[in-house]
Each structure stands twice: as C-alpha cells, then as structure tokens.
Amino acid sequence: MKPGYQETYANYFSHRQEEFQQALLSDADQVRGKVNEVLLVGNIDLLDNAHKLVMYALTGEDGEALSSFAEKEGVAWAQHELTLSFKLEWVQTIRRTMWGFLETLQKEEDTGSIPFFDLERQVNDTIDQFLNGFFLSYSRYKDALLEAQQKLVENLSAPIIPLSKGVGVLPLIGEVDEKRVAAIENKILPEINHLQLETLIIDFSGIANIDSTSMNRIMTTIHGTYMMGCECVITGLRPDIVLTLTKEDLTFDSKIITKGSLEQTVNDYLNVKKADL
CATH class of the missing domain: 3.30.750.24 (STAS domain)
Incomplete structure (x- = not known):
C-alpha cells in the first residue's frame, strides 16, 4: 500500500474508536456480556486489545510488535482458562466490523483510487498472523502446564x-x-x-x-x-x-x-x- 494511506485509515479508526467498540459489542452476542468478566478475571481488556489489533492491521506492522502482542494474548488467555472458540468468535467479529467501517470510509471519502486489494491482503494477513501467533502461544503454555502437572503427579507418586x-x-x-x-x-x-x-x-x-x-x-x-x-x-x-x-x-x-x-x-x-x- 502506498505511504500515507495507512495513516488515513488509522486516523479514521482512532477518531471513531468508541463507535467501533459499540459496533463490535452489537455484533458479538457471546462477547457482550463477558467484557467486564474477562477484565475482572484475567485483566484482559477486550475492547482495548481489539483497537490494538485494528491498528496493527491498518499500519502494516506485522513484525516483532505484532508477534509479541499475539504471544502475550495467548498466554493470558491460557492462564485464565478462556476458551479458544470464544477468542476466535471475537477476532472474527473484529474482522467483520472492521471491514464494515472500511466500506463506509470508502463511500464517505471517495477513496476509489486507494489500492483496495492491497488493503484487503494487508488487513487479513495481519489478523491471520495474529491468530496464528496467538494459538501457538496458547498451545505452548498449555503444553508446558501439562508437562509440569505430569511431573508433579510423578513426584507425588x-x-x-x-x-x-x-x-x-x-x-x-x-x-x-x-x-x-x-x-x-x-x-x-x-x-x-x-x-x-x-x-x-x-x-x-x-x-x-x-x-x-x-x-x-x-x-x-x-x-x-x-x-x-x-x-x-x-x-x-x-x-x-x-x-x-x-x-x-x-x-x-x-x-x-x-x-x-x-x-x-x-x-x-x-x-x-x-x-x-
């Protein structure tokens, strides 16, 4: 994507962060009632993390920062016994809602000259990279926990x-x-x-x-x-x-x-x- 377009998209979502969050909650029935619960149990701010993921997707930052973010999310999710199906639904809701806002931006700003397919590839690839890193981190944590528990059982045996x-x-x-x-x-x-x-x-x-x-x-x-x-x-x-x-x-x-x-x-x-x- 040409330089400058990332900033246009990022500014658009930053100025409409609260509106975007409300749209997310409206679309995700399962998540809506658990935002406060997840924050209380695991100190995980679903809405703030959703905004971070959107920014990563729009700015094209798919390097160490994104990997670190996905890894921390995976560990936190595993530590607090939050389900993978819940996470997957939430991320897919972020993806759907994000594309709805991007469609609105295209119409409002008449950005037809923006290379839309480059945008599509960048956004979806970034979100997929996040999911991949998240699931790997989640699995590694669970495997390490299982191994530690097995060693504990062996010692107690x-x-x-x-x-x-x-x-x-x-x-x-x-x-x-x-x-x-x-x-x-x-x-x-x-x-x-x-x-x-x-x-x-x-x-x-x-x-x-x-x-x-x-x-x-x-x-x-x-x-x-x-x-x-x-x-x-x-x-x-x-x-x-x-x-x-x-x-x-x-x-x-x-x-x-x-x-x-x-x-x-x-x-x-x-x-x-x-x-x-």
Missing part, C-alpha cells in the same frame, strides 16, 4: 520423605499400576543417591490395589537399593497383598527386613539414630 540423616520413608498410597510403578522405578534410586540414604522404609499399608506384575517390578527396584548400599525395610503388608505374593510364588530377598507397622518402624529407627548420637 513416589514421595520419599526424609526422617533423619540417612533415613527416609516412601509411603505407597492408592492404586499401584504400570504408570505408577514406572514413576517409582525412575525416582527411588536417584533419590537414594541425592538424599544419601542408608535406610529406606517402604510402607504398603496405603495401597488400594496392586497386581503381581507391578509387585514384581517393585521388588526388583527394592533389590536395586541394596546395590546402592541402602538397607530396605518393608512395612504395612496387608493379608491380601501377602496372599498375592504367595499365590505368584514371589518372595522378598532374604536381606529385606519386614515389619508390621510404619509407626513402630519409624520410632525404632529414630531411636536408633538418637542412641548413635
């Missing part, structure tokens, strides 16, 4: 709790399935090394259910603790778990100590440590 220097407890709670066992396998040995544990107490009393395959994998991991010089103590074996072991002819290594309750075991080891001091 096998939380080794230090009791004293050299002694830690791993309470197994809930259902122990293949995914949970994998988390346990991946975490126990590195944590033993990180915490410099001499004794690891594994408590089975909180397990809701465990199959023989998962139990066998846990027993293999327990054997690995000895290879790292860490004594392993098993507590809380309920009758149903013991029955599962005996039916499958699974037995703990003779080096593994088994005790009845976690409470008594913890007290015993803490008292031993105090006596050593």
Whole structure:
C-alpha cells in the first residue's frame, strides 16, 4: 500500500474508536456480556486489545510488535482458562466490523483510487498472523502446564520423605499400576543417591490395589537399593497383598527386613539414630 494511506485509515479508526467498540459489542452476542468478566478475571481488556489489533492491521506492522502482542494474548488467555472458540468468535467479529467501517470510509471519502486489494491482503494477513501467533502461544503454555502437572503427579507418586540423616520413608498410597510403578522405578534410586540414604522404609499399608506384575517390578527396584548400599525395610503388608505374593510364588530377598507397622518402624529407627548420637 502506498505511504500515507495507512495513516488515513488509522486516523479514521482512532477518531471513531468508541463507535467501533459499540459496533463490535452489537455484533458479538457471546462477547457482550463477558467484557467486564474477562477484565475482572484475567485483566484482559477486550475492547482495548481489539483497537490494538485494528491498528496493527491498518499500519502494516506485522513484525516483532505484532508477534509479541499475539504471544502475550495467548498466554493470558491460557492462564485464565478462556476458551479458544470464544477468542476466535471475537477476532472474527473484529474482522467483520472492521471491514464494515472500511466500506463506509470508502463511500464517505471517495477513496476509489486507494489500492483496495492491497488493503484487503494487508488487513487479513495481519489478523491471520495474529491468530496464528496467538494459538501457538496458547498451545505452548498449555503444553508446558501439562508437562509440569505430569511431573508433579510423578513426584507425588513416589514421595520419599526424609526422617533423619540417612533415613527416609516412601509411603505407597492408592492404586499401584504400570504408570505408577514406572514413576517409582525412575525416582527411588536417584533419590537414594541425592538424599544419601542408608535406610529406606517402604510402607504398603496405603495401597488400594496392586497386581503381581507391578509387585514384581517393585521388588526388583527394592533389590536395586541394596546395590546402592541402602538397607530396605518393608512395612504395612496387608493379608491380601501377602496372599498375592504367595499365590505368584514371589518372595522378598532374604536381606529385606519386614515389619508390621510404619509407626513402630519409624520410632525404632529414630531411636536408633538418637542412641548413635
């Protein structure tokens, strides 16, 4: 587009910003009632951001400034759990309303000499670039959030709790399935090394259910603790778990100590440590 035309369009929309915003709200039924809600929840000013997008489209600024704007919008939208369908409807409303105003400008100002197809390409390309950047930013944020949540779940799946220097407890709670066992396998040995544990107490009393395959994998991991010089103590074996072991002819290594309750075991080891001091 020839220099000067961008300024004509930008000035036209700047002087009619309030009128444009009212036209937007009139056209977007779903958005109208949520402007204040979105501002309150996410500190996102839909109307002000709509004006910014229009200015980017009219002035042809499609570089770093537009990319940064789209990225910030995507993150804000993802952070506050605002839906993509809502955003898409809003941006398309901006596009439709903007072209309605441009048509009016063409008629009022008799701007027939302005290269209209250049304008169409610039405006639509800019808005499409914004949408592309917005969706990529939104997706990256959601993917990073999901990955962080998965890591948190993995950590909670096998939380080794230090009791004293050299002694830690791993309470197994809930259902122990293949995914949970994998988390346990991946975490126990590195944590033993990180915490410099001499004794690891594994408590089975909180397990809701465990199959023989998962139990066998846990027993293999327990054997690995000895290879790292860490004594392993098993507590809380309920009758149903013991029955599962005996039916499958699974037995703990003779080096593994088994005790009845976690409470008594913890007290015993803490008292031993105090006596050593």
